Amino acid sequence: MAVPDNPVSRRRVFYIPGYDPIHPRRYRELYRKESAAQAAISGYDIVLHARQGGARYGWDVAASIEGSEVAASVDVLVWSDIVRDSMDTSIIGTYGQLLRTAWVYMGSGALWRLMRLRKGPVLAALYPVLMLLGQLLLAYLAGRVSFYVITAVLTPLLAGAASAIAVLIGLAVFIGLLRWFKAKDGKFFAYYLMHDYAYGAATRGANTPALEARMAEFGDAIAEALADDVDEVLVVGHSSGAHLGVSVLADLIRAGKVPKNGPALGFLSLGQVVPMVSFLENAHRLRGDLAYLGSSDALTWVDVTAPGDGCAFALCDPVAVSGVAASDQRWPLVFSAAFTQTLSPERWKALRWKFFRLHFQYMCAFDRPRDYDYFRITAGPQTLAARYHGRGHSRSRITAAVNKFTSIGT
Known part of the structure; x- marks a missing residue:
């Protein structure tokens, strides 16, 4: 897939949370607080505006980053009601x-x-x-x-x-x-x-009817954005939300709902726990979607984890370890957020035993940032493809296909 040269001035972001019963305002407040902290550290400007009304919960962002003005609209794709049930x-x-x-x-x-x-x-x-x-x-x-x-x-x-x-x-x-x-x-x-x-585990890796219906709604929302006048549509899946994002995007691409001349499509998976599901017997659907998305040229998929996050399968290529990598696999690009290097010793010492807080660090400020910055990705002037063009996998990437169950669904 060609890397677009045009800078981003308008972006649609769709955030898929993990297994979390909390109201989505939590994510808005996290973004507001941590974006301000990262902006102060990195020397850019970013402002969050609460959104009034609309079909989905979300917020709008105005940013001046890397010499460009960018407007981003962030929607939370909510499934917390299914979690609560x-x-x-x-x-x-x-x-x-x-x-x-x-x-x-x-x-x-x-x-x-x-x-x-x-x-x-x-x-x-x-x-x-x-x-x-x-x-x-x-x-x-x-x-x-x-x-x-x-x-x-x-x-x-x-x-x-x-x-x-x-x-x-x-x-x-x-x-x-x-x-x-x-x-x-x-x-x-x-x-x-x-x-x-x-x-x-209750379904041995299969999706419940309620979750399938909700994922179809997610797909409709993303398809609508892909028909909008924006430069990039970015889907962010955190924790369990990563494997939901895999299936939603695989469905969209299969259905021909990703226009070739439309906005750039990016998928950012953070702190993923894909193997916890893909290693189960009935996860045919997820394994098929992993294989399909891993070879697709319709999007850019970047997977970011960190060995310091004890809740994630750090640096495990979710396609390869699930045993469904094709010979033409191109995604995801797997690299580490490297908490021990991107957080100062003082900050790391304060956080290292706060396991659940560290699992959310990907959406937070780093006081020694390197090439991963959640707010530059979601509100900066480069597409996901352009930002990481030419970047290689982390050397510690794990690709061992140790999954017993490799049957796939289409």
């Missing part, structure tokens, strides 16, 4: 998810193959399992201790009735502590992460 389970239901998800990943052998790529995200996947089991054990022990204490106190007073009362109190302590853990999950993230991994 999938999280609407009881405590017992969540422990049922734990058993089913563990069986899917361990029984199929996917867990061991994923560990051959990166141990970090696999350990992140094991975290909610261990945390929930730990919570269950603590609640059980608290209930047992309560039973023995109450029995010892009441037996001299109530004789045979003491045991019955102690059982009820012990059970109440057990249930109450489990409920407390769930109520405090904003600190533990055990339930949240369990629901996340269980969502894909």
